[in-house]
Amino acid sequence: MASKYPLRADSEHLVLDPGVRRVAVTTASTAELGDLASLRRDFALARTFLDFYLASDIEGDDTIPSALDALWVSAMTMYGRAYSNGQRHAARADTSHLTAAEEADHRYFLDLRNKYIAHPVNGFEKTAVFADLSDRQTLPAGIRRVGESHTILSRLARIPAEKLNRLCERQIVLLTSRIDELHLAVARELIAMGVDDVHELPDFEPPYLDGSNPRSART
Numbered sequence: 001m002a003s004k005y006p007l008r009a010d011s012e013h014l015v016l017d018p019g020v021r022r023v024a025v026t027t028a029s030t031a032e033l034g035d036l037a038s039l040r041r042d043f044a045l046a047r048t049f050l051d052f053y054l055a056s057d058i059e060g061d062d063t064i065p066s067a068l069d070a071l072w073v074s075a076m077t078m079y080g081r082a083y084s085n086g087q088r089h090a091a092r093a094d095t096s097h098l099t100a101a102e103e104a105d106h107r108y109f110l111d112l113r114n115k116y117i118a119h120p121v122n123g124f125e126k127t128a129v130f131a132d133l134s135d136r137q138t139l140p141a142g143i144r145r146v147g148e149s150h151t152i153l154s155r156l157a158r159i160p161a162e163k164l165n166r167l168c169e170r171q172i173v174l175l176t177s178r179i180d181e182l183h184l185a186v187a188r189e190l191i192a193m194g195v196d197d198v199h200e201l202p203d204f205e206p207p208y209l210d211g212s213n214p215r216s217a218r219t
Contacts, residue, residue, distance in 0.1 A: 023201035027189035033182040035091035040175040042082035043093075047168040049075035054161055064154050072156040073117055079164065080113030082171070091178075093171055105163045116153065125152040 016022060053071040061068055082093050098106060115121035132145040156164075190198050210216060 022204040023198070024204045025186060025190065025201065027186050027193075029182050029185040029189060031090040033179065033186060035089070036175050036179050036182065039082050039091065039093050040172055040179065042078045043168045043171045043175070046075040046078035046082075047165055047172065049078070050161055050165040050168065053156075054158065054165065058155065058158055058161075066154070069154055072161060075161075075164065075168075076109065076113045076117055076156075079109055079168065080118065083110060094174060097170070097174065098167075102167065105160075106167060108160075109164055109167070125150070127151075 049071045053068060053075065056068050056071070058068060095103065095106060112124075116124045127148055127150045129146070129148050131143055132147075134140065134142045134144050
């Protein structure tokens, strides 16, 4: 069975030629391929958010909170998601290529996501309670007001944002290379099945996503 599989990375959007049938495939390599594609999407989204963020007037925008905050927080969320312990067990993002400086940056961003954005653990936000008292020399003694002051880190500086963007970009390149290799692996597995069995595979249907239950299991 000859293989004419196109060497394309994002193949889900390939347009079918006339007379071509798309089938659903499950082989030894498809679980890893699916996890790698999901990881690449996380890094791609993070990088897209960072591109918008870096193209904005980060230093000149003094509005707190600002729409810019949503961009870097979203980018950090997706970056951390790519390294979290979820249901993607067949593949992981590889960090063995990082230099010592890049590893330190990577750990910083994961800690920022885990200990500040996802959970209120570190000292990047603080709340203090105060009371306003009347001046005893001119007014009757008393409590005029009780309140609180909440201070929070609102802006990721440009240089760290650029470092995070480069980490995402490198991961996308590495994941695409691994995905391309798995495309060939799946093609070889299909060839080994034989032409008759391959043509008996069911027609491919895009996955249906039900957004009504956040606790639903990942498949």
